[in-house]
Amino acid sequence: MVSTQKYPRKRWLMLLLFMFLTIMVELQWLTHAPIARVAQVFYGNQLTRFSWLTIDTLALVYMVMFLLMCVPASYFLDTYGIRKGIGFGAILTLIGGAIKGFFGHNILLVFVGQLILAVAQPFILNGVTAFSARWFPGDERAMVAGFLALAQYVGIILVMVVTPSLVVAAAADVNYGQGVDHMLWIYMFPTVLSALLFLWFFRARPEGIREGSDVQNLGFKAGYGHLLRSKGAWLTGLLFVIGLGIFNAISSLVDAIAAHLEVTDSDGLIGGIMLIGGIIGALILPMLSDKYQKRKPFLVLCIAGMLPAVAGMAHAPELAQWLGMAHEGVYQIALASSFLLGFFVMSAGPIGFQYMAEITHPTPEATSQGFLLLVGQFSGIAMVVIMGLDKNAYLGVMLKFFVPLAILALVLVLLLKESPKMGNP
Known part of the structure; x- marks a missing residue:
């Protein structure tokens, strides 16, 4: 495109x-x-x-x-x-x-x-x-x-x-x-x-640029109807329910997760490392997606990268024991997992927003992006509430549940079709 x-x-x-x-x-x-x-x-x-x-x-x-x-x-x-x-x-x-x-x-x-x-x-x-x-x-x-x-x-x-x-x-x-x-x-x-x-x-738009068909959209109501009739939009929405929901839940409860992993004083590093990973990923992967005019392969890469990150966060104590690491190794595994989660999930967001805008056109862009943010926010709040019940009693169970959710997301992303806008003038 x-x-x-x-x-x-x-x-x-x-x-x-x-x-x-x-x-x-x-x-x-x-x-x-x-x-x-x-x-x-x-x-x-x-x-x-x-x-x-x-x-x-x-x-x-x-x-x-x-x-x-x-x-x-x-x-x-x-x-x-x-x-x-x-x-x-x-x-x-x-x-x-x-x-x-x-x-x-x-x-x-x-x-x-x-x-x-x-x-x-x-x-x-x-x-x-x-x-x-x-x-x-x-x-x-x-x-x-x-x-x-x-x-x-x-x-x-x-x-x-x-x-x-x-x-x-x-x-x-x-x-x-x-x-x-x-x-x-x-x-x-x-x-x-x-x-x-x-x-x-x-300014709303540059002067002298002819508005192409890719920004000539339906009205809000018709656009939402068009979005809801798109199979690709539902699949992408489910990916954001899982991916953005997991990210929002983990980033909201970093201190509780650190306590669950028996880290005495995390100093917020788990959340900080996640954001640093996200910054690096957001600089690299969306740019490569544009350069190679591909969306699906990069979304697959991001979801595939999310799986070991979530697994590492959920099973850090077991991994540390299996690798023969001291107790400090649990924290190191959690930090590495946090970086990977930020790198892949936070870079998947921009690519996913653009992919959604392309596959649901002529639905207005603000509608398609708002839909993804909304479903991710809903699932994130639901996950935070469940993890925080009874003084975080279910936090460990939910962390482990994120692993099969990540596997489901990997299956869903493989079902996506490439954006029709890619490679077209």
Whole structure:
């Protein structure tokens, strides 16, 4: 699917603007997660006044609002276009980030700001394939989806690494628990800047580029109907139910998994290594998919790579014993498995989004991508709930259950047909 039209260099500026906005909305998601105990001390009595509001609620609201707003966001993007759709997300990002920055000392107002940011997220994330279809030729679109996935991972890594240094996190310090409001104030500035730059400079499509048949879509309702009648769409959706669900579950419970593996202090490395693997994978595999004009072989590779990663995570103690490794070997196997899981699953996402857009055309791109994100979010939440029942009593069982699920995913991906757009001018 190589275009004969010459796309302007400005497309890279549009991509950078979109990436900057994506980084900040993902960073704002987890501002309190790496310093949960510090934030608990900082807000102290405020939390006792609102029994429903905890530090964990600030991260959970993103997941819940994505479920509620995913379909409306896709409808808005498909109906009014990416500049208005993603732009609306940028406006909400600006407002939510400013509220958290100015009122970081008040947990209730921080929650209000977080709620607004949570509504903004699907308007931004669901616009990826629609953006790439308008600004980039067909042989660069999976790469663009990979870069925007990379932006999500960068935002998460930044907040995990930088946040502890912006607060008093040493338990022995007499000022322990201070600085949370200062941290939110600092994060407000790049968040507001990313939104303002996007709103000022971003354009819906390049001038002088003829809109091809690949971006002439059905309406939202007709597009969803067309998607649901596609066998390939259902197979791809099942792959995301399994792959994205497993990834969301493991990434949400990295500390609990470390405890299950009897790792005394993981320092969040299991999650961090997973994200590093994802960044490397998102840079390499989508680009190769575009270069060789193939989608299915790379999806097969990603799912095949997920299988040993999940097996290693689930059976790390047994593997360490079989290999004659000391107890520290369990942690090493878990880290290696985490890297593989991030590398293959997080790079499968961008390729899968682009594949879905191609096989379900003329369904609008925001609709097809939103569908995949929605089913993956549903399954991820379900897996997290099951794994967390009775104080994580079923965590080990679920980790082992992920292995046959990964085998099922490998069977399903082999049933896919190659994208009809590959190799066509």
